[in-house]
Amino acid sequence: MIAVFTTKAFKEMPMDWDKLRIFHAVADAGSLTHAGDKLNLSQSAVSRQIRGLEESLGATLFHRHARGLILTEQGELLFDATSAMNKRLDAAAARIRDSEEEVFGDLRVTTTTGFGTLWLAPRLTKLYEQYPDLRVDLMLEERVLDLPMREADVAIRMKEPSQADLIRKKLMTVKMCLYATETYLAASGTPERLEDLKDHRLICQNTDSAQVAAGLSMVQHLMTYPIRSLLTVNNYFGVLQGVLHDLGLGILPDYVTQDVPDLVRVLPEIESAEVPVFLAYPEELRQSQRIAAFRDFVQDEIIQHRKRLRELANA
Numbered sequence: 001m002i003a004v005f006t007t008k009a010f011k012e013m014p015m016d017w018d019k020l021r022i023f024h025a026v027a028d029a030g031s032l033t034h035a036g037d038k039l040n041l042s043q044s045a046v047s048r049q050i051r052g053l054e055e056s057l058g059a060t061l062f063h064r065h066a067r068g069l070i071l072t073e074q075g076e077l078l079f080d081a082t083s084a085m086n087k088r089l090d091a092a093a094a095r096i097r098d099s100e101e102e103v104f105g106d107l108r109v110t111t112t113t114g115f116g117t118l119w120l121a122p123r124l125t126k127l128y129e130q131y132p133d134l135r136v137d138l139m140l141e142e143r144v145l146d147l148p149m150r151e152a153d154v155a156i157r158m159k160e161p162s163q164a165d166l167i168r169k170k171l172m173t174v175k176m177c178l179y180a181t182e183t184y185l186a187a188s189g190t191p192e193r194l195e196d197l198k199d200h201r202l203i204c205q206n207t208d209s210a211q212v213a214a215g216l217s218m219v220q221h222l223m224t225y226p227i228r229s230l231l232t233v234n235n236y237f238g239v240l241q242g243v244l245h246d247l248g249l250g251i252l253p254d255y256v257t258q259d260v261p262d263l264v265r266v267l268p269e270i271e272s273a274e275v276p277v278f279l280a281y282p283e284e285l286r287q288s289q290r291i292a293a294f295r296d297f298v299q300d301e302i303i304q305h306r307k308r309l310r311e312l313a314n315a
Contacts, residue, residue: 019053022046023061024082027075030068087150103293104133110152114236115277116140119255120156120298127297134290142210147282154281154291156298158212161280168280169295171302174253176215176272179263184246191249191266198226201248203239206232214272218251222270258308 025035026046036046054061061075071079111120116138124136145151148165155161161168191200204219205211209232223230229248233239236252240260243250249266253275257263279298285291 016053016056019049019056020078020082020085022049023053023078024086026050026062026069027071027079027082030070032069084149090150103131103289105290106135106137107154107290107294108137108139108152109154109156109294110139110141110145111156112142112158113140114253115156115158115255117235117237118240118253118259122259123301126301127294130297131293134293147280150282153285153288154279154294157278157280158275160276160278163280165283166280167283167286168278169299171277171279171298172255172306173274173276174255175274176212176218176251177254177268178249178266178270179243179252179256180249180266181243181246181262182264184243184248185264185266187246188248194222194225194267194270197222197249198228200227201229201231202227203231203233203242203248203250205236205239205251206234209234212275214275215251215253218270218272222251254309255305258305 022035022039022041025039026032029035029038032043032046032050035041036043039046050061057074057078059074060072061078062069063072109120117140121138124138127136128134139145139152144157144161145155146163147153147155147161148163156171158174160170188200189196191197202222204222205215207216207219207223231242231247233242236256239250239252240256242248243252243263244260252263254271257265279295281288281291281295
């Protein structure tokens with residue numbers, strides 16, 4: 001009979017790192033063949049290692065079927081453990097690499113789709129000009145990734161991070177405002193008060209999409225007024241495209257005005273509450289040269305961003 005695989009059993013099991021490495025690759029790929037290709041091993045060699053691991057554990061790790069391999073409950077438990085091990089090993093390798101003075105290697109950056117596409121990505125040219133050997137993996141999603149577990153190296157978030165063991169720095173604040181193009185306003189008129197929305201199309205994130213609370217509150221408030229037409233999108237990049245194609249009035253973060261000078265702010269008394277923008281990274285990467293280079297780059301760009309906004313305001 002196959003024994004039940006427990007956390008206690010895993011802790012007491014003699015570590016065969018090679019078998020665990022092969023198991024992790026198979027679980028990740030869902031196939032002996034694909035894992036073998038990645039590891040430069042034959043399918044039969046991979047299969048022997050998996051059988052040997054299952055025998056040593058007294059547990060079945062995979063359900064085999066025609067479409068591939070599926071982890072058993074015991075396999076899921078082991079995969080969670082090997083995933084955590086890999087992340088810790090990645091962190092150790094990063095710290096070793098970062099002991100060098102040169103800035104190079106992989107840097108995984110996570111931020112929201114809106115900030116990443118509209119503000120960060122257009123500025124990365126300057127970062128690469130300074131550090132051509134850096135490889136940035138830009139992960140744009142609304143989900144908050146776990147930095148201490150190394151799902152990413154550094155994050156830019158629209159609220160103060162709550163996770164422990166993080167170094168955090170407030171970069172700036174953002175407000176959501178209403179914008180349109182001069183072409184649209186020339187054709188449809190410029191609204192002077194909220195009641196004028198009845199003559200316009202509103203472009204905004206839909207209320208079910210992931211977004212900052214301040215932006216959601218502004219959308220919900222404006223929707224209490226009669227609106228002629230509505231276009232909803234699930235991110236600010238889509239909202240901006242609608243505005244730039246003269247479809248209506250769009251709710252957008254105010255940082256877009258620096259890079260998109262064609263935008264005209266309308267109903268300037270209407271804006272969201274301030275949204276804080278934080279940069280955060282794990283405490284264990286405090287000495288990372290890659291993190292320091294990215295942090296300094298972002299801070300310099302923020303300074304230039306503020307300077308440009310002041311110039312626009314005074315123009």
